[in-house]
Amino acid sequence: MPVPCDFQQNALLGLLPAEELNRLLPDLERVTLTLGQSLCESGQHMKHVYFPLDSIISLLCVMENGASTEIAVVGYEGLVGVSLFMGGETTPSRAIVQSAGQALRLKGQLLKNEFYRAGPMQRLLLRYTQALLTQMAQTAVCNRHHNVDQQLCRWLLLSIDRLPGNELIMTQELIANMLGVRREGVTESAGKLQKAGLISYNRGHIKIIDRPGLEARVCECYTVVKEEYDRLLNHNIVM
Amino acid sequence: MPVPCDFQQNALLGLLPAEELNRLLPDLERVTLTLGQSLCESGQHMKHVYFPLDSIISLLCVMENGASTEIAVVGYEGLVGVSLFMGGETTPSRAIVQSAGQALRLKGQLLKNEFYRAGPMQRLLLRYTQALLTQMAQTAVCNRHHNVDQQLCRWLLLSIDRLPGNELIMTQELIANMLGVRREGVTESAGKLQKAGLISYNRGHIKIIDRPGLEARVCECYTVVKEEYDRLLNHNIVM
DNA sequence: CCCATTATGTTCGTTAGCGTACAGATTACG
DNA sequence: CGTAATCTGTACGCTAACGAACATAATGGG
Numbered sequence: 066m067p068v069p070c071d072f073q074q075n076a077l078l079g080l081l082p083a084e085e086l087n088r089l090l091p092d093l094e095r096v097t098l099t100l101g102q103s104l105c106e107s108g109q110h111m112k113h114v115y116f117p118l119d120s121i122i123s124l125l126c127v128m129e130n131g132a133s134t135e136i137a138v139v140g141y142e143g144l145v146g147v148s149l150f151m152g153g154e155t156t157p158s159r160a161i162v163q164s165a166g167q168a169l170r171l172k173g174q175l176l177k178n179e180f181y182r183a184g185p186m187q188r189l190l191l192r193y194t195q196a197l198l199t200q201m202a203q204t205a206v207c208n209r210h211h212n213v214d215q216q217l218c219r220w221l222l223l224s225i226d227r228l229p230g231n232e233l234i235m236t237q238e239l240i241a242n243m244l245g246v247r248r249e250g251v252t253e254s255a256g257k258l259q260k261a262g263l264i265s266y267n268r269g270h271i272k273i274i275d276r277p278g279l280e281a282r283v284c285e286c287y288t289v290v291k292e293e294y295d296r297l298l299n300h301n302i303v304m
Numbered sequence: 305m306p307v308p309c310d311f312q313q314n315a316l317l318g319l320l321p322a323e324e325l326n327r328l329l330p331d332l333e334r335v336t337l338t339l340g341q342s343l344c345e346s347g348q349h350m351k352h353v354y355f356p357l358d359s360i361i362s363l364l365c366v367m368e369n370g371a372s373t374e375i376a377v378v379g380y381e382g383l384v385g386v387s388l389f390m391g392g393e394t395t396p397s398r399a400i401v402q403s404a405g406q407a408l409r410l411k412g413q414l415l416k417n418e419f420y421r422a423g424p425m426q427r428l429l430l431r432y433t434q435a436l437l438t439q440m441a442q443t444a445v446c447n448r449h450h451n452v453d454q455q456l457c458r459w460l461l462l463s464i465d466r467l468p469g470n471e472l473i474m475t476q477e478l479i480a481n482m483l484g485v486r487r488e489g490v491t492e493s494a495g496k497l498q499k500a501g502l503i504s505y506n507r508g509h510i511k512i513i514d515r516p517g518l519e520a521r522v523c524e525c526y527t528v529v530k531e532e533y534d535r536l537l538n539h540n541i542v543m
Numbered sequence: 544c545c546c547a548t549t550a551t552g553t554t555c556g557t558t559a560g561c562g563t564a565c566a567g568a569t570t571a572c573g
Numbered sequence: 574c575g576t577a578a579t580c581t582g583t584a585c586g587c588t589a590a591c592g593a594a595c596a597t598a599a600t601g602g603g
Contacts, residue, residue, distance in 0.1 A: 126445040129524055134448045136441040151434040152427055153536050157528055158441055183422035188391055195390040198437060202375040202397055205444035206365040209373045209484040212589070236550065245448040247591065252551060268550055268599060285368055289396055297392050451559070475580065486561060491581060507569060507580055 075116040075169060076142045076298065077193060085186050089179060093169040098122075098162040100234065104145055105160035113170040114146030120166030121227045123243055125159045134208065134245035135220075137200045138163065140227025142294060147194050149173045150180040150187075163243070164224065164233060192297045199293040207286040213246050217254045218283035220244060221264070221273065223290070231273045258282075314355040314408060315381045315537065316432060324425050328418060332408040337361075337401040339473065343384055344399035352409040353385030359405030360466045362482055364398045373447065373484035374459075376439045377402065379466025381533060386433050388412045389419040389426075402482070403463065403472060431536045438532040446525040452485050456493045457522035459483060460503070460512065462529070470512040497521075 078086060078093075098104075098120045105111050107127060115122065122145050124137040136158060139145050148156040179186045207216060220243065224233055237255060241248040255271075258264045263278040264271055273279065280287075317325060317332075337343075337359045344350050346366060354361065361384050363376040375397060378384050387395040418425045446455060459482065463472055476494060480487040494510075497503045502517040503510055512518065519526075 124441075126441045128445060128449060132449050134445040136444050147437075148434060150430075151437075152431040153434040153532075156434070157438055157532060181422070183420070183426075187422075191389075192391040194433070194437075195387060195392040195395070198386075198390075198433075198440065199396055201437065201440040201444060202363075202365045205375050205440060205447055206367060206371075206373040206484070208444055208447040210367060210371050238550075245445070248551085249553085249592090250590065252553090256552080266551095293392075293396060477580075487581085488562090488583085489560065491583090495582080505581095 074118040074141055075144075077144055077189060078116055078169070080189055080298065082185055085179065085184065089171065089175070092175050093171055096168055096170050098165055098168055100162055100165045102162040103159060104162065105156070105158075107157050107159055108155050110155055111146050111149060111173055113172055114144050114149060114176050116144050116169040116171070117141055117227075118167040118169065119164075119229055120162060120168050121164035121224060123161050123163040125161055125243070126157070127159055132245065133159075133242055134204075135243040136204055137197055138223050138227070139197075142227070142298060143193055143197070144190075146173065146176070147190070147197065150177055150190055151194065163239075164228060164235070189298075196294045196297045200290050203286045203290050207284060208245070211284045211286065213244065213250045214254045214257060215282070215284040215286075216244050216246075217251065217258070218279050219287045221258075221271070222276075222279055222283055222287050225273050225276070226291070231276075233271050233273075234269055235271055236269045313357040313380055314383075316383055316428060317355055317408070319428055319537065321424050324418065324423065328410065328414070331414050332410055335407055335409050337404060337407055339401055339404045341401040342398060343401065344395070344397075346396050346398055347394050349394055350385050350388060350412055352411055353383050353388060353415050355383045355408040355410070356380055356466075357406040357408065358403075358468055359401060359407050360403035360463060362400050362402040364400055364482070365396070366398055371484065372398075372481055373443075374482040375443055376436055377462050377466070378436075381466070381537060382432055382436070383429075385412065385415070386429070386436065389416055389429055390433065402478075403467060403474070428537075435533045435536045439529050442525045442529050446523060447484070450523045450525065452483065452489045453493045453496060454521065454523040454525075455483050455485075456490065456497070457518050458526045460497075460510070461515075461518055461522055461526050464512050464515070465530070470515075472510050472512075473508055474510055475508045 104115055104122060117140050119141065122139045123135050124139065125133045126136050127133045145160050148154060180190060207219065217240070220240065225231060237251040238248045241251045244251070255264070255266065259266065261278065263275045263282070264273055266272065343354055343361060356379050358380065361378045362374050363378065364372045365375050366372045384399050387393060419429060446458065456479070459479065464470060476490040477487045480490045483490070494503070494505065498505065500517065502514045503512055505511065
């Protein structure tokens with residue numbers, strides 16, 4: 066008897082018609098992801114795709130000298146492993162667990178089988194991939210034109226949107242890696258936000274106190290991405 | 305009697321099996337694109353998709369204040385309009401003709417019909433979209449970590465790879481818009497390249513003199529993108 | 544409880560790129 | 574041909590972010 070899976074916590078799975086969902090359900094395996102765990106190294110084949118529940122995964126572009134930048138973030142609204150059904154099998158980016166938690170995983174081949182039925186699952190995954198495209202594009206322009214203060218706000222909001230509570234476990238060092246800036250820069254920006262009473266943190270625990278305040282400071286990039294996700298994945302879709 | 309179309313100039317079309325190609329051929333319409341022409345405005349529905357032949361199209365992310373950054377470039381190796389078959393119909397980015405020339409265009413609905421046959425065309429377009437994802441991701445990290453000199457080299461190489469000759473028609477002002485930097489910054493970087501004997505230009509005409517020299521100066525981002533395109537689109541693919 | 548480890552705070556000189564302003568130089572066009 | 578428009582070159586002060594170095598503070602394992 067299969068352990069009951071709260072698949073609806075993942076928005077993509079929740080959008081699937083019952084028929085498709087029932088086909089997948091027996092093969093969805095619940096796993097616990099730990100902070101810093103790698104789900105996918107650059108150029109490596111993935112055995113599984115992951116549907117996060119309350120965990121968050123960062124997609125990072127890592128350069129030869131070790132410097133990195135987050136190009137997208139994936140939570141309950143998405144899945145990790147689009148390259149499997151897109152046909153390339155691998156990607157040059159890494160997938161790192163940014164916030165520990167649960168996810169449902171599925172063998173890559175089973176996802177591909179479902180995808181190639183060319184039914185609702187395919188259309189859903191493609192729209193999700195387009196949303197991911199938008200997030201990457203907006204990250205590129207944000208990296209170019211906005212300062213660390215704004216980017217930190219964006220990053221905090223994107224993260225907290227994908228978590229059940231209002232607290233995240235994350236050091237400034239790690240945030241700096243994600244944003245591709247210095248740790249000291251994050252310390253300074255975070256200090257401003259704390260002084261303004263928007264967040265409070267100590268040693269790897271960041272609490273969001275005044276979310277509207279953060280939204281008032283964030284650059285447009287956050288909103289653009291959020292609205293595109295809503296448009297592509299959140300409304301009544303003819304499957 | 306249809307005008308013969310040199311469709312093979314477009315690599316995507318050239319990779320299609322005869323059957324698929326013959327189905328599309330009658331509906332491919334040759335058009336001339338002029339510098340600066342917009343093929344797609346942010347959030348607007350596209351009537352057609354475009355398969356560039358010798359033209360180049362820039363995908364730009366434009367912000368509220370008018371500042372912009374190029375997030376990807378499309379030439380003979382690709383097509384403009386992935387959002388049509390990805391299901392979102394629109395995207396928040398603009399598509400601007402960066403180098404005048406010819407393209408084949410196809411009514412959006414016809415492309416979608418072909419895509420939904422779930423055959424070789426679908427698999428090809430999806431792999432192309434993944435290549436585009438990589439280009440965007442690498443652009444994001446390049447914007448973060450590399451200086452204008454390196455980015456200009458990358459931009460020049462990406463452009464010249466998509467052109468028949470070794471000359472491009474492009475002012476420094478426009479390059480600055482693409483890279484999302486000041487015009488003066490481009491003037492300075494281009495001056496260095498000219499002094500080093502790698503390029504020569506005057507008033508909107510840039511000639512590549514020493515391509516290996518450019519490759520020696522460019523950041524890894526160029527190579528990563530190029531190799532990923534080759535891997536995804538250039539080898540013997542089981543259609 | 545102590546000490547090694549890890550996280551955060553602060554400083555300081557350096558630099559790349561910005562914004563602005565303006566001066567030549569080339570082209571387009573009436 | 575001559576004037577306006579466009580393109581390119583150069584200069585200058587300013588700022589955000591960098592790199593490096595070091596201080597303080599909290600945590601956790603022996």
